[in-house]
Amino acid sequence: MLYGLKVSNKPADEKHQFGHGRAELIAAMVIGIMLATIGVEILAESSSNIWDKKLANYNAIAITAVITSIIVKELMAQYTFAAARKTKLQSLNADAWHHRTDSISSVIVLVGIFIGSKLWFMDSILAIIIAAFIFYAAYKIVRKSASDLLGESPSRELIKDVERISKKIFDKETNPHHFHIHNYINQKELTFHIRVPARMTAKRSHAIAKAIENRIRKKHNIEATIHVDPR
Incomplete structure (x- = not known):
């Protein structure tokens, strides 16, 4: 041990x-x-x-x-x-x-x-x-x-909180989906997708994703990586 x-x-x-x-x-x-x-x-x-x-x-x-x-x-x-x-x-x-x-x-x-x-x-x-x-x-x-x-699926509580964080940062529906979490004991990695309006600039969508990632890191001590899907 x-x-x-x-x-x-x-x-x-x-x-x-x-x-x-x-x-x-x-x-x-x-x-x-x-x-x-x-x-x-x-x-x-x-x-x-x-x-x-x-x-x-x-x-x-x-x-x-x-x-x-x-x-x-x-x-x-x-x-x-x-x-x-x-x-x-x-x-x-x-x-x-x-x-x-x-x-x-x-x-x-x-x-x-x-x-x-x-x-x-x-x-x-x-x-x-x-x-x-x-x-x-x-x-x-x-x-x-x-x-x-x-590897386990993310808890329902974590998914719900990610949805709340996303909604708070970007007032329109981002529909977080396709969650994957990787537990390396010393750290956890979370990846998922969000949807943003097709007309949104890459710079703006990247800023939204980065803000969500930072909030997740601060609140849950999880390194998040977000893929942005235009809708």
Whole structure:
């Protein structure tokens, strides 16, 4: 995860003109895949224990270790989630989920310690629940990262606001359309078309487009490129 963040912070170069921000998404996907692998291992072991009717045994040291793990991992999850919200980095969000799954897994293990001595299969059942939760977290992480890598459509809210900005700058209908947004993590690029009267000079239409682009950049921190279509 740290390596992914390091790469994503590299400046743009000749081969990567929009920077290396998407390396952070790849790091998040790797974390998601690692979580899924852990889920598979837990599921395989718990299924084997059910089949063999193995009873888990825990002593006071093990119980203390589990409780400590719950506290430490949840604190780490809270801190990393806060950092992810502040920086809006997918890899940090994925790492936070990694800590959260560890914390919840430890809670379920603790429950299993106290009831597993009476029900031999309960420890394995709880382990299967842990695996299911880990699979869900891994799915969310990989799905979000893959979606950002492949590219998403601009939100309806953004499109509506662009329409409002265009209307405010040019009082006639510009009909913004053909939107494309590219998320490079460190920056976002938005391209779309507007329509202007056919008799309008190129200088005037360019000035309108530039004013809209500047307003979008200032309000949304998005680099916009507008294509002008005469009507």
